[in-house]
Structures are given as C-alpha cells and as structure tokens.
Amino acid sequence: MAAGYAAVRSAVEAAARAAERAPESVKLIAVTKTYEADAILPVIEAGQRLFGENRVQEAAAKWPDLRARWPGVALHLVGQLQSNKAAEALRLFDAIHGVDRSSLVEALAKAIREGAPHRRLLVQVNIGAEPQKGGVAIDGLPSLLAEAGGAGLVIAGLMAVPPVGRDPAPYFALLAKLARRHGLTGLSMGMSGDAELAAGLGATEVRVGTALFGPRQEEKM
Numbered sequence: 486m487a488a489g490y491a492a493v494r495s496a497v498e499a500a501a502r503a504a505e506r507a508p509e510s511v512k513l514i515a516v517t518k519t520y521e522a523d524a525i526l527p528v529i530e531a532g533q534r535l536f537g538e539n540r541v542q543e544a545a546a547k548w549p550d551l552r553a554r555w556p557g558v559a560l561h562l563v564g565q566l567q568s569n570k571a572a573e574a575l576r577l578f579d580a581i582h583g584v585d586r587s588s589l590v591e592a593l594a595k596a597i598r599e600g601a602p603h604r605r606l607l608v609q610v611n612i613g614a615e616p617q618k619g620g621v622a623i624d625g626l627p628s629l630l631a632e633a634g635g636a637g638l639v640i641a642g643l644m645a646v647p648p649v650g651r652d653p654a655p656y657f658a659l660l661a662k663l664a665r666r667h668g669l670t671g672l673s674m675g676m677s678g679d680a681e682l683a684a685g686l687g688a689t690e691v692r693v694g695t696a697l698f699g700p701r702q703e704e705k706m
C-alpha cells in the first residue's frame with residue numbers, strides 16, 4: 486500500500502515536472518469512497534493528508550473519527566451535492582468540487598449567511614455535454630459564475646470528469662481554457678487512469694481512488 490502510494494505520488498510529480506510545472510503545484514486527493522478506515526490508515530501513515538469523498542452521508546460516518554486522530558487531514562467533496570445538504574457539507578468538508586447549478590449556489594450562500602464556513606468552492610463543468618452527468622453546461626458557466634459572485638461566493642476553480650472511453654486530453658485542455666477565460670486558478674481534473682495526463686495539462690488537484698486503494702466493490706458504487 487505505502488509503495489503504491491509512493492508510486493502514484495511520484496508519477497504525478499514527474500508528469501508535472503515534465504510539463505515544467507512545480508511538482509507541489511499539483512495536489513493529490515486520495516478518493517476514499519467505499520473504502521473503510523483500515524484501507525485508509527496506511528495511506529495516512531505514509532504521509533497523505535488530503536482526501537476526497539463523493540457522498541456527504543458516507544463521509545460523515547467515516548471521517549470524524551479519523552480526523553480526530555489526525556487533525557492535519559483535509560477532506561474534499563468531489564461528487565454531486567444535494568441542496569438540502571449544503572450546510573452539512575460546508576461543515577464537514579474543506580472544499581466542495583461539485584457546485585453546478587443555481588439552486589445549489591443559493592443553498593450554499595444561505596448556509597454561509599446562517600453561519601456555515603465559506604470553503605474552497607469549485608464549479609463542476611459537464612465538459613463532454615453528457616446528459617447523465619452532473620456539472621453545468623459549458624454555455625451556462627458564465628451565468629453560474631456571475632450568480633455565485635452575486636451571492637457572495639468565491640469560486641476558486643473548475644472541476645470536470647471527461648467522458649469514459651474517449652481521449653481525455655482535449656477535455657482537460659478545454660477545462661483549462663475555460664478556467665483561464667474566467668480568471669480561475671483551480672483545476673480539479675484527472676483520476677486514476679489519467680492523473681498524469683491531467684497534471685501535464687494544468688491540474689492543480691488530481692482525484693485518485695483505485696490506483697491507491699485497489700478496485701472498489703461494485704455493489705457499493
């Protein structure tokens with residue numbers, strides 16, 4: 486496990502260097518959805534401090550105990566967020582990568598007005614225009630960013646998951662271009678199969694699960 490972790494880290498760092506980027510400019514988010522604490526612990530012990538989950542309920546069940554033992558651990562929500570869980574998510578996570586619609590912008594802004602902490606927020610873009618996938622349509626991005634700004638939310642960057650089975654490179658490049666166009670510096674892109682490619686194309690955070698923890702059980706997905 487620790488060896489696998491070291492290999493993933495150094496592959497991402499090497500990809501960043503090859504693109505003439507500082508290796509520390511690409512953060513590795515270890516995505517722990519469906520994995521239990523016994524699988525997560527060795528990775529914490531190997532030095533990893535940044536983790537991701539895609540469900541509020543699962544994170545709420547799993548992470549408070551682990552974070553009590555390792556106060557330096559940060560947790561990001563990398564999946565979709567229901568508006569009625571906005572306040573809970575702001576309390577539980579250090580960053581939310583799935584801001585993708587007006588109703589969620591409003592729910593987050595309201596929760597913050599009512600005392601929840603403002604977190605690092607990234608807008609998810611439906612970069613391959615896939616009907617079944619979350620994320621704001623590319624056409625809808627400017628108005629969503631304007632709405633977020635109007636509601637007092639600071640958007641730190643963009644996040645996307647390219648279509649399965651296609652070359653992700655053009656999608657990563659497009660996301661990077663959209664971020665530049667809007668003056669956003671955060672780029673959450675790249676997963677187990679394409680984290681190095683993403684690191685070479687400007688990712689500031691890559692989200693890696695199975696390459697660190699092994700295959701997930703189907704029924705838990």
Ligand SMILES: *Cc1c(COP(=O)(O)O)cnc(C)c1O
Nearest residue numbers: 516539563676677692693694695
């Ligand atoms: C599960 C998940 C990941 C990690 O996927 P792997 O293929 O296991 O690396 C990354 N991003 C999101 C949004 C996820 O849901």
